[in-house]
Amino acid sequence: MSDFGGMExxxxxxxxxxxxxxxxxDNKLVDLEKMPDDRALLNxxxxxxxxxxxxxxxxxxxxxxxxxxxxxxxFDRLRNGELELTAELMDVIMDATKGVREMFGELSxxxxxxxxxxxxxxxxxxxxxxxxxxPANVPEPAQHATSVSQAPASExxxxxxxxxxxxxxxxxxxxxxxxxxxxxxxxxxxxEAAVTPATVAPSGGAAAFGRRATDRPGGQPTSARRAEExxxxxxxxxxxxRLDQVLNLSGEIGLTKNRLTSLRADILAGKNDSETxxxxxxxxxxxxxxVSDLQNSVMKTRMQPIGRLFQKYPRIARDxxxxxxxxxxxxxxxEETEVDKTMIEDLADPLIHLIRNAVDHGVEMPxxxxxxxxxPKSLVRLEARQEGxxxxxxxxxxxxxxxxxxxxxxxxxxxLISEEEANTLDERQSLNLIFMPxxxxxxxxxxxxxxxxxxxxxxxxxQKLNGSIEIRSEPGKGSVFIISLPLTLxxxxxxxxxxxxxxxxxxxxxxxxxxxxxxxxxxEVGGKETxxxxxxxxxxxxxxxxxxxxxxxxxxxxxxMQTAERSFILAVxxxxxxxxxxxxxxxxxxxxxxxxxxxxxxxxxxxxxxxKELLSDLGQHSDFGSxxxxxxxx
Amino acid sequence: MAxxxxxxxxxxxxxSTMRRIVRNLLKELGFTNVDEAEDGxxxxxxxxxxxxxxxxxxxxxxxxxxxxxxxxxxxxxxxKHLPVLMITAEAKKENIIAAAQAGASGYIVKPFTAGTLSxxxxxxxxxxxxx
Numbered sequence: 001m002s003d004f005g006g007m008e009x010x011x012x013x014x015x016x017x018x019x020x021x022x023x024x025x026d027n028k029l030v031d032l033e034k035m036p037d038d039r040a041l042l043n044x045x046x047x048x049x050x051x052x053x054x055x056x057x058x059x060x061x062x063x064x065x066x067x068x069x070x071x072x073x074x075f076d077r078l079r080n081g082e083l084e085l086t087a088e089l090m091d092v093i094m095d096a097t098k099g100v101r102e103m104f105g106e107l108s109x110x111x112x113x114x115x116x117x118x119x120x121x122x123x124x125x126x127x128x129x130x131x132x133x134x135p136a137n138v139p140e141p142a143q144h145a146t147s148v149s150q151a152p153a154s155e156x157x158x159x160x161x162x163x164x165x166x167x168x169x170x171x172x173x174x175x176x177x178x179x180x181x182x183x184x185x186x187x188x189x190x191x192e193a194a195v196t197p198a199t200v201a202p203s204g205g206a207a208a209f210g211r212r213a214t215d216r217p218g219g220q221p222t223s224a225r226r227a228e229e230x231x232x233x234x235x236x237x238x239x240x241x242r243l244d245q246v247l248n249l250s251g252e253i254g255l256t257k258n259r260l261t262s263l264r265a266d267i268l269a270g271k272n273d274s275e276t277x278x279x280x281x282x283x284x285x286x287x288x289x290x291v292s293d294l295q296n297s298v299m300k301t302r303m304q305p306i307g308r309l310f311q312k313y314p315r316i317a318r319d320x321x322x323x324x325x326x327x328x329x330x331x332x333x334x335e336e337t338e339v340d341k342t343m344i345e346d347l348a349d350p351l352i353h354l355i356r357n358a359v360d361h362g363v364e365m366p367x368x369x370x371x372x373x374x375x376p377k378s379l380v381r382l383e384a385r386q387e388g389x390x391x392x393x394x395x396x397x398x399x400x401x402x403x404x405x406x407x408x409x410x411x412x413x414x415x416l417i418s419e420e421e422a423n424t425l426d427e428r429q430s431l432n433l434i435f436m437p438x439x440x441x442x443x444x445x446x447x448x449x450x451x452x453x454x455x456x457x458x459x460x461x462x463q464k465l466n467g468s469i470e471i472r473s474e475p476g477k478g479s480v481f482i483i484s485l486p487l488t489l490x491x492x493x494x495x496x497x498x499x500x501x502x503x504x505x506x507x508x509x510x511x512x513x514x515x516x517x518x519x520x521x522x523x524e525v526g527g528k529e530t531x532x533x534x535x536x537x538x539x540x541x542x543x544x545x546x547x548x549x550x551x552x553x554x555x556x557x558x559x560x561m562q563t564a565e566r567s568f569i570l571a572v573x574x575x576x577x578x579x580x581x582x583x584x585x586x587x588x589x590x591x592x593x594x595x596x597x598x599x600x601x602x603x604x605x606x607x608x609x610x611x612k613e614l615l616s617d618l619g620q621h622s623d624f625g626s627x628x629x630x631x632x633x634x
Numbered sequence: 635m636a637x638x639x640x641x642x643x644x645x646x647x648x649x650s651t652m653r654r655i656v657r658n659l660l661k662e663l664g665f666t667n668v669d670e671a672e673d674g675x676x677x678x679x680x681x682x683x684x685x686x687x688x689x690x691x692x693x694x695x696x697x698x699x700x701x702x703x704x705x706x707x708x709x710x711x712x713x714k715h716l717p718v719l720m721i722t723a724e725a726k727k728e729n730i731i732a733a734a735q736a737g738a739s740g741y742i743v744k745p746f747t748a749g750t751l752s753x754x755x756x757x758x759x760x761x762x763x764x765x
Contacts, residue, residue, distance in 0.1 A: 055651050
């Protein structure tokens, strides 16, 4: 069911733009706390609500108009110096902003928003009527805000513009009555027209954009499908110059295709002199170049600055810090770094969790900080940057750091690892224990970061994106979480290895080097085959064994692979080179250890192996303890 | 005066959804020759380029607001005769007076229907016809 017959497109546009606007307002609100008298900020925030109100009016979102209107008036008073920004007032504003966001949520399900929380409306009205801040937790009887739509429309009282203009500018138009009369008449009309704030389309009347008269705001139960769709934006904004590039390249590919078609005709007609073949060679090379350019350009259209995600976080950090009585500033850097759109969406939750974690567990209370000789205000840094073909995200705090000893103790206490295992773990491995399911250092699960989602989920989500997460921590100085992600998920550079004559594709990102294996150099350590590479003892795992194939002859080559936590040598028969695989997922059927399939240039279909999954399968039969398995391949 | 459907409009608003709404409403009224500008400054640049016959502008915009745009248009010899319709959510008396003083040709309060817009436009066309 939709309350927006025929206007869904417009609504989508509105929401996208209005959401950006509101995020911007959120950030400016955080800034405003630091500079409560900054007129430019006040103006910008005012305009934010004002603009949303204007758009909402056309969508007949009456409740949204009401809420924005009240908030906008409040900012009007603030910028005119008629009100002073207090902490209590800030809370009212934050609540109102939250209300607006909730209404966007309803709108995104094509449902007219329900009235705002009466307490919020009452608080806003209280401030506007000069009655001071009514604490929002004292609910007034559910008195619906005098909805602006109830104000009578005032189309009839239109001042005579030319007469009015003449009057105020002093010119005497031929047809106008006496000046003073015009002014009073016009003003009276204006006052009449003006006192009804933001005349919303008359209820029941012909509304803008063919909204059916039978449509009623709110109250429509949303189907589950819609609710699911809601989480994801299905539209994307692309710089037109990028689209032009795509268009341009596809045009050129068209031309090259024509050239090839004509060459094919020639060749089929028996023309195969060196000139024709040379032309064919040239055309194919050109096509090669153009297609890879096109792939890059199309990929770029999916790239979005990560700032769009980041901009929500200062507000979250601020709210949380306030709740906990901490003084925290979230500093953003590298917002312009571009990341694949799907990845941005999938990063939202892990990042929120890490930021909450930093504010909740990472940084100390102001008094504690002062006692330790640190500034009372703590800094949490959220940074993005591109490093080669990877995106690196950093969440760093200047808090108390993590204590490896305590983490080990906790993990043992919880029975996640045995005492012996704990003793073998080094600093880095100990810190990584926090990614184990069921781990939480706070004895009391705080309402804040402990919403049933643990760090293990963060790690799993990052790994789903083919990324890795790493912790560095220095006691007393703070902790740093480093997330490393591939630039895009659509194309995967792979190494093609052969087992017998069957090729398999391995993600190239895991491959460090390729080396020949001499069977005589293989050493058995604890019943396991190992190979020493430059002083490092590496386990040798044959691909045949991983796949459960019989080992027909001993593999000749080793691929030195490095997953997030572990290095090993994958023994294979031979290679077929590297390739940029376009991953196709297997729709209904997904054998374990297979990430997807890709097609080679000769048309052959190749399986892309999911090393982590294959290894975890192996791990179950090995002597590695469950803890180590969780650490390495979770 | 019957309005020429080829009349070239400039719609000025910082909110692209709003520009789209106004553009759609104009289209409903048969005006399809519409260009857009994001704020007063850009609008003024486009207007200087010539060819525009009607300006529909929002009031509240960053960089250059609608009122300043209106004032600039009236102060520019080759633009000052352009009809300017102000769109705003403010229906405050002082705003309307300010718009009138600056020489607005009309004033329309958000939200509005194609019918209302048509009415306002026709009034302006009438005035232009008389002039």
